[in-house]
Amino acid sequence: MRAIQITEFGGPEVLNVAELPDPQAGPGQLLIDVSRAGINYADTHQAENSYLSASTLPMVPGGEVVGTTADGRRVVALVGTGGYAEKAVASEGLAWDVPDGIDDVTALGMIVxxxxxxxxxxxxxxxxxxxxxxxxxxxxxxxxxxxxxxxxxxxxxxxxxxxxxxxxxxxxxxxxxxxxxxxxxxxxxxxxxxxxxxxxxxxxxxxxxxxxxxxxxxxxxxxxxxxxxxxxxxxxxxxxxxxxxxxxxxxxxxxxxxVFQLPGDVMRTALDELFGLVAEGRLRVISGGEYGLSEVRRAHEDLRARRTTGKLVLDPSR
Incomplete structure (x- = not known):
């Protein structure tokens, strides 16, 4: 599969397109064909190893994806790392079904x-x-x-x-x-x-x-x-x-x-309310732009320079 791989920590220059083996889902995990991945400011910290949790190399960055599972479910998921790729693995407990009528950008805009x-x-x-x-x-x-x-x-x-x-x-x-x-x-x-x-x-x-x-x-x-x-x-x-x-x-x-250490499914509660407000027309995600794999460096440069608005997404198919 095509993915972005980091082999040394640094700025946008360390983000490189690579051909990697497909990830394998283990017990309690889902393999997701990624239609879009979210690009977040936290990813810039992840790339330079300045985030709240330490990163290890080599690494495929990206913490959130939306796509389809082997059994046909359309889900949005938190993956920690591995999102900037054509395929990603997520824990079943960190994947949520996307309601009908919710597009990829909106689904990704809700998850983080x-x-x-x-x-x-x-x-x-x-x-x-x-x-x-x-x-x-x-x-x-x-x-x-x-x-x-x-x-x-x-x-x-x-x-x-x-x-x-x-x-x-x-x-x-x-x-x-x-x-x-x-x-x-x-x-x-x-x-x-x-x-x-x-x-x-x-x-x-x-x-x-x-x-x-x-x-x-x-x-x-x-x-x-x-x-x-x-x-x-x-x-x-x-x-x-x-x-x-x-x-x-x-x-x-x-x-x-x-949030995942709190009693009850706080994320499910939040997502239910957020998706409900979207359906009512009271909440919308501002699309900040879509980047292909080869454009990820520019995406990080734009983020760091504060040239962006709204939600940025990655299309791993291009």
């Missing part, structure tokens, strides 16, 4: 980005109706869905940030009440101004560095910030516990992998 937005809003910041929420990187895969979910669930005010006017316009089209440039010299003041002069109740943050620092300062008493990525690769300033008490603020971290 959609589920992340769901968990961030439902379990990390516990967004309540009427509360304000800041969604950073609001034109991205998670952000574009989080904006829509927050509105669907009754947020009082959704404040989006995005790095270009086109991206801010997209966030407003998706339902954000205000859109802010995250490069504002005083982002704290800009976020508070966008919220009518009041501190914000919740922030979904995946940038790191000064964006995290300024967002924390923009929180209202009992405000919550959920940190789920560090796209800038810059550490935020250290947080003193006394300051959390002084301002009655909460900081949480979220890594989707930990």
């Amino acid at each position: 980005q959609g589920a992340s937005a769901w968990v961030l809003l439902r379990r990390s910041v516990h967004l309540a109706p009427g509360e304000s929420v800041v969604v950073h990187a609001a034109a991205g895969g998670v952000g574009s869905l989080a904006v829509q979910l927050a509105k669907a669930w009754g947020a009082g005010r959704v404040i989006a940030t995005a790095s270009s006017q086109d991206k801010r316009d997209l966030a407003l089209e998706l339902g954000a009440d205000a859109a802010v440039d995250p490069n504002e010299p005083d982002l704290r003041d800009a976020l508070i101004e966008a919220n009518g002069g009041r501190g914000v109740d919740a922030v979904l943050e995946m940038t790191g560095g000064t964006v995290t620092d300024q967002s924390l300062r923009a929180l209202a008493p009992f405000g919550r910030l959920a940190f789920y990525g560090m796209a800038s690769r810059k550490e935020p300033s250290p947080v003193r516990p006394a300051n959390l008490m002084r301002h009655s603020t909460t900081i949480s971290g979220m890594w989707l992998a930990h």
